[in-house]
Amino acid sequence: MPNSSSIGTMTVFDIVVIGSGPAGTTTARYAAEKGLSVLMVDKKQELGAPIQCSGAVSFNALDNAGVFPSPEFIQEAIYGFAIYNGQGQKKVIDYRKIKPGEYGSEAGAKPLGFVVDRRRFDRYLATQAERAGVTIWLKTEALGYRVLDDGSCEVALKKFNDTITVKAKVVVGADGVQSQVGKWAGIKTHIKLSELASCLQFVVDGVQTEGLLEIVTGHEWAPGGYAWVFPKGHGYAEIGLGVTRTMCTDNAQVYLDKFLKQSFFKERFKNCRILEIQGGGVPLAAPLKIQHADNLILVGDAARHVNSITGGGIHTALSSGKIAGNFLAALLLSGEPCTKENLKGYHNNWLNAMGNNMWKLYEVKRKIFDTADIAQRDEQLYATMSNYFSVDSEYKKI
C-alpha cells in the first residue's frame, strides 16, 4: 500500500484531493490503484451530509467507474422515465416494457439505474478509495496552495483545530459547486446567476411512485429548470425542483409550494408529509474552459462537469474522476513535472472522452433557454427531455 513520506516534519504525498464527493473519491481511488500516495481531505464530519442531491444515477455510470451497485447505498431501483409538459401530458419511457427480460426486477433482468442515498453512497465510494490505499482526513478544510520552486506545491489545511501544511506534486480540486480551489490559482470559477439552477426538494411520505423518474417541464412550474418526483425507497418519494433565478420572480421555495398545491399533481400530493428538506445549486453552465493550472486540476462540479440538460452530475463526476485519476497516475509515474502545460493532457483526455459532448449538451440547453417565447421554449424543453431519455436517443453516450 502506498504511503506518505516525510521531509523534516512536512508530510509528502503524490496527490492531495480536496473534496470527497463522487469526483474526489473516484480520482483518488484510480490514482491510488496505480500505486500513487494520495491524501483526500474533506471539511465534513459525515460524508455526503447534508444531502444536496436527489441521487439518481444510471447502472452504466456505476459500472463504468467500477462501483458495484450495493444495497448499502441503493434506495430504489429505477426502470425508466415519465416526462410531463406543463399541462400534464406525459411521455412514458419504461424500459420494462420496451426491453422486457433485459430490464426489470425479475431474475436475469437488471435495473436501468438507481436512486441512491448520498450519505451512504459517498461513504461507500470513500471506503473503496481507502481500501485502494488512499489516506482520508475528515474535518480537514483546505485553505490554500502554493507552487514551490522544486516543481511541487504545498497545501495549507486546517485539521480539526490544527493548521498544517502538506507537500504534494499535484492538488485536485474536487470541491463541488461552491469550489474555491480554482480561485486559488486565479481560475474564474463562480457561476453566472443565469446558469445556476437553484434547487429545493422534500423527501416525503404518502406519495405513490412506480419505479420511474418523473420530470415535469414547463415555465409555469419551474422557469429555467424542471420539477421532479423520484421514488426514494420504503414508500418515500422526493419532490423537488430547480429554477433559474434570472427567469423567475420568486425563489425555489415559492415555486415548490406552488407545485405541491396547484399543479396537476395536487390531488396526488394532497396527503404528502414532508420528512426532510434538501437543496443546492446545480450548474447548468458550460464546463470551465480552463480546468488546470500549475500543480492543480479541477474535477466534477468544481469544473462544472454537469449535464446541463438533466442537471445530473454524479455520472459525470465519476467518469471525470476516472479520467483524472488515470491521467495523473500516468503523468506522475513517468516522472514528468505537474506543470500547467503537462496537465493540459488531462483536459484533452476529458474533452475526448466526454467534454466535447458536454459542450454540445450545453449548447442545446442554451438554445432552449434563450428562446424568448415561453410557449415555444416549453415545447422545446419537453421535446428535448423526452428525446434525451428515449431508447434511441442521440445523447445516449453522454
Next chain:
Amino acid sequence: MMSTKDPVVFEVEWNACIKCGACVAVCPQEAGFTSSFDTIAVNKACDIACMFCQTVCPVNAITHQTLFSTEAAVF
C-alpha cells in the same frame, strides 16, 4: 467587477439556511468570501453588491444592510 453601489453586509439567518452552497457558487468575489458555515461571508463588507447570493438562495435565508446606513451596527 466594478460596481457603483454602496458596500453591503450580508446576514444569513442560520436556521433558515439549508447549507446548500448556492450563494457561494454565484459569488464573484475572490476566494475566501465564505463563512465557516459554507455560506456567503457575513463578517466582511461586500463592495460588489451584485446581490446574486441573496437572489439565488432557495429559501430566502440572506438579507443585507447597506454599510453606510448601518455603520453603527457594523462596527
